[in-house]
Amino acid sequence: MGDGEDAGGKGAGDGVTVRLAELRPEALGLPVRGALPALAAGLAEHGAAVLCAPPGTGKTTLVPLALAADGARVLVAEPRRLAVRAAARRMAWLLGERVGGRVGFTVRGERVVSRETVVEVVTTGVLLQRLQRDQELPGVGTVVLDECHERHLDADTAAAFLVDVREALRPELRLVAASATTDAEAWARLLGGAPVVESADPGHPVEVRWVPPPGAVRPARGTWVDPALLAHVAAVVRRALAECAGDVLCFLPGTGEIARVAGLLAEAGAEVLQVHGRAPAAVQEAVLSPGVRRRVVLATSVAESSLTVPGVRVVVDSGLAREPRVDHARGLGSLTTVRASQAAARQRAGRAGREAPGVVYRCWAEAEDATRQRFPSPEIQVADLAGFALRAAAWGDPEAKALALPDPPPAGAMAAARSVLAAVGAVDGAGRVVERGERLVRLGLHPRLGRALLDGAERVGARRAAEVVALLSEEPPRAYGDDLAAVWRAARYGGDGYAARWREEARRLERQLPGQGAGRGPGNSSGNGLGNRSGNGLGHRLGNGSGNRSGDGWGDGPGNGRSGNGSENRSGDGWGNGRGDGPGSSASGRGEDAVVGLVTALAFPERVARARGGDAYLMASGTGARLAEGSRLGVAEWLAVAVADRPAHSASARVRLAAVVDEETAREAAGHLLSAGEEVRWEDGEVVARSVERLGAVETAARPLRDPDPVLVRAALLEGLRREGLGLLRWSREAEGLRERVAFLHRVRGGGWPEVSDAALLERAGEWLEPELSRARRRADLARLDAGQALNRLLPWSSGEAARLDELAPExxxxxxxxxxxxxxxxxxxxxxxxxxxxxxxxxxxxxxxxxxxxxxxxxxxxxxxxxxxxxxxxxxxxxxxxxxxxxxxxxxxxxxxxxxxxxxxxxxxxxxx
Known part of the structure; x- marks a missing residue:
């Protein structure tokens, strides 16, 4: 079923129910069935409940079907697309049906539902889009937030919004927070004192075997993992194949590590499958189907929960996970490799016992296990919050203070996020969402990418803007290279999974643009909402009916595009809504390289960068950047950097993906960063005065100043003193002696006798060096300045103590x-x-x-x-x-x-x- 159809209306599922008696016998034997009466009672009394059920008990499959038995539509939110498809397929199988009947699913770009659907599995991003489109969730009786322990930002946000909806709009809406390993009491408090319902263990024991590396392994740095550890993991997989029966599921932090271990297992005598968020749907389907021969499934954390991989009896856990990190000061985001938490390790081990007794091999020492974090780091604490801040503003709570969040957002991250929103024109001066911000919310993109799509379409045309933004939404495989224009051409004609996903996403984004056929549903629903209710945290109903059906991000999670893109808003009017010359003329007037450069610069204007020699560039944000050795981009004077990260202990960012631009394009995209004025500073040991034009930190033009502002000159001289020290002044023997005498009196008598250390004198230089400093214009003037005479100004003349200097400390x-x-x-x-x-x-x-x-x-x-x-x-x-x-x-x-x-x-x- 395509994006033009909607099962979210009030009539969806009318008259259709699910009866437990019609389920396959396998469902009736699931352990969670014993917890269903308590769950039903808790929901009847409180309207919300926390369900704690170990892996394999049926909480993801049987519980939603049981909740739909009364005819109320059930919405199940999963953190990942893989889990969405797996859960929907399993529930449909339990009913003896195909997906799209009474059980359907929706992920970004794909929707398989019908009028008969009563259980719909969605990603948390899709749930968020629906909540911000229509907060009442018409026709939905119960929302199940599955795997809430993973603490994804979208899941936390959806929970907070749903609590608001229950309090202000629909007290009859039922909420279930479900997980195998979570802080149940904290979630119970969040849901207003909801009862905690626990399910029995399925009874399949999992033996734990500790297999630390035989030699020293260097700690992970950023996304780098010691090859010695990966070789050890591959050896443990081989050992597991030899010692145990059944398929092997191996957890690794990322796709690079999966590919490396797959290469080491080429001759392992088993089928090796690679599963991650970007894996083709065919591979994901193959993993979730029984294999013909013995299999080794290499997976990231996408396989931790919410699905059963048939045939798996053994888990090999590398003990590593990957989390986002954001450098808000530099506006750069990256992924970093961390030790998997205890909760994640339990989830992973549980995969081995879903169907029968199993074994987990943990590639670390048992003594180390107790030092690991209990739960994963909440994403709200470490991620870029621009998308979250926009959602909160559209909800009517710009500072997110009234939202029932498990953890509050960090103040610094929220400040950076609000700067981005102001810059893209999404909010007003008070942080309230404006019409442009509502359009950005409806796009379901990171605000930066939304800005690039809207403004780019007006300059280069809808199709080309959508295609470039689709490139920016998911980083292409490294094999595509670092030139975004070349990546665009390769994706257009490519036959791999990335190219297929890119084409589908580009089509979806084009349909989202005004006048491009994006179905907005029958009418405008803004009239039956709450309006702007910022006082209670439940705000703007976005009012576009059933138009935007998906919005969970192109990948597995939040759908906010690139993370870690903090920006400083240096002008009152933000980035604006530049109109250009209209889509037609703009599109015809730019070549492909210029198009990709402009759209990229519109998304990341503070990352336009100018060459400064060799492979080094300076971005408008002030951060240095370097290209990879041998990059063809090195001949460009200007770049628009799409992806960059800063390795640990490195002063410069590393450019992963960029597009060539010219200065005119850089100015067009980052016009809000343009500034001009006099610059007087201390440079190479002298005062340098120039009239300078800059694009952020990048200098675009300069000429010498003959008569600079004396105030600026004075500040430059003070900077020179701070950098080079008091040796710039003339210190006679008498002056040195005076300084020593005053230092002695400060030490032994205190009182008004000043401190005259270098640091103290430099701090007060503007005080004791006047008026000579104001008359100085260059370094030589400082060398003529008598330090002793100037130092007399600091003595305690007002108290009369200065007159006793020769008495108290005679020369x-x-x-x-x-x-x-x-x-x-x-x-x-x-x-x-x-x-x-x-x-x-x-x-x-x-x-x-x-x-x-x-x-x-x-x-x-x-x-x-x-x-x-x-x-x-x-x-x-x-x-x-x-x-x-x-x-x-x-x-x-x-x-x-x-x-x-x-x-x-x-x-x-x-x-x-x-």
Whole structure:
């Protein structure tokens, strides 16, 4: 059944029911049947329930059929398309029917339902689209959120919206949160104190065998996994084939690891199948059907739950999973490899015991298991939230504060998301959704891709815009290369699974555009909604009837396109709704390379990048980027980067996919980032003043400024001081001495005496270096600035303490010989370095500001002979040894036996006064 038909109306399934007695005997023996009475009672009393049922009990298949027995239509939401198809097919088989009768399903781009459908399995993304199209979900009596423990963002959002719907619109709507491993009590609280119903274990034990790698394995970084671990996983699969009967299901983090392990198992003597979210439907169907020969199924987390793989008796678990991460500061998203949680490991192990006793081989040490997270990281905590923020705004709760979410969205991620929404023109200044935002919601795309589709269609035509956005919705296989224009041409004529999915998605997106045949259903339903009810979190009914039938993303999950695309909104009017010259003229005026470049730049304007030498580029966001070695894109002056990630510990992003653009296209797509003005900064050790035009961080034009703004020059000079230090100033001996004296008083007296460390002086440079700093224009002017004179401005003149500087910390000290000797204040104590003979008769050590002076006693040649802070003790105990050592070398100088009574002198014996 195509997108033009809809089973979502109130009449769908009228008069059609499901009776348990007509199910195949296999269904009646499922363990979850014993929990059905308690579930029915809980729903009757509370309208919601949490169902905890181990894998293989029938919670995904028998429960929805039982809930449909009273004639009420049941909507089952699964996190992945593979699970949707598997669940629908299994339920239809239990009824002895084909899918499309009383059991149907809908995923993005595919709908198999009829007027008789009473149980419909959908992805959580499709459920969200229906809720935002018509919050009442007419004709639906029960919604089952399956596998809620996985904490996908769409599932969490759908749960929050459904709680709102029950409270404000349809208290009779029943909700069931179902999972094998979840925080049941937390979900019960979320559903308003719903009862928790537990099902018995199916009784198929699973033996756990711990098989850690024999040698050291390096931790995963980003999407890199140590080949040694993958080789170990392949070896464990071979061992499992030798030790156990039945098919083997092996869990790996991603498609790259699946392909590598498949290569290592080429001669394993079994059929090797690769299952992931992008696997062709034929492969998925083959996995869910009994095999003729023994099979090894290599799968990502798509096979963790909600389906039974026939014949599997053994699970090999690599212990790894892949999660999204977003660098909001750089606007880059990526996937990272993490250790699978304990809940995920239990789910995976359960696949081995669905049909009979099984075995799970865990490729890590048993002692390590307790250190793993209990549950997967909630996607709301780690993902790009632009799509979520748009949904929340369209729901009437722009800040998502009133939504009953299991975890609140991070403030930083929401701020970045709101910036994107403002930039694409989806919300107003207060964050409320506007008409353009409602159009973007209806598209079911990430707001960035929605903007590219709408504005791109006006510039290059609907078909070509849809085709390029379809390319951006799912990253193509690496074999296609990194040139998006070449990828476009390859997909157009390609015969692989990616090309087929791309063509279908492009057609679907084209139909979504105004005037392109997108069925909007019979009439406008906005009149019977709640209107804008931002006060209770239930807002704008989107009011396009039954038009948009799918919206779960092209892949398995949220359907928000590329993740991790935070952006800074630098202008009040956002990206705007540029109209161009109309679809016809724009399309005819651009070649294919220009089209793909423009649409990509419309989606990611802060990623337009300009070459800066070799394979290096600078993106408008300010992030550096590098092309892969040997990339043909390296000859381009400008690029629009579609996919990039930043490897751990790398300052630059790595370009995965990009399109060539020219400067005119970059300006057209990222016009909101254009700025012009005077730039005066410290560069290469000097003040540089220019009139500059920039596209974000990318410089597009510059010319020297003859008479720059003095305020900007002053700021540049301060920046130069911060970068290069106070050595740019002229520090005379007196200035250095003053600084040391002030530092000493700050340390011993505090009060108003300022700190004069480098950091403190640089922080207050704008204060103590005025007015000289305001008159300076270049580095040489700083070198002429007298630091000592300027430093006087920081002294505590207002309290009168500054006038006591020479009293509290004198520059020189008069000694018994009459000499005025300079004090050094660079250490913990003031230091007086003076010839020993000049201190004869000085019994008490002098003090400065209450601190004893450290006396360095010098020989007649000026060399240190002793150091003391207690002169009286030195004359009694230390002098004799010094006298014995030096009198023979300096016979012309006095060396009295009793220095305490001797006359001090700075001369030799021959020149002493009579």
């Amino acid at each position: 020189r000290l008069t000694v018994p010989s009459g000499s005025r000797v300079r004090l050094a204040y660079g250490g913990e104590q003031p230091v007086l370095a003076v010839k020993l003979q000049e201190l004869f008769g000085w019994a008490e050590t002098p003090t400065v500001a209450g601190v004893p002076v450290l006396v360095h006693l010098l020989s007649p040649a000026g060399r240190p002979t002793a150091v003391t802070a207690d002169l009286a003790s030195f004359w009694r105990e230390g002098y004799r040894a010094v006298r014995s050592d030096l009198r023979g070398r300096y016979p012309r100088h006095p060396w009295p036996e009793d220095p305490s009574t001797a006359e001090p002198t700075r001369h030799t014996t021959a020149r002493r006064r009579p």
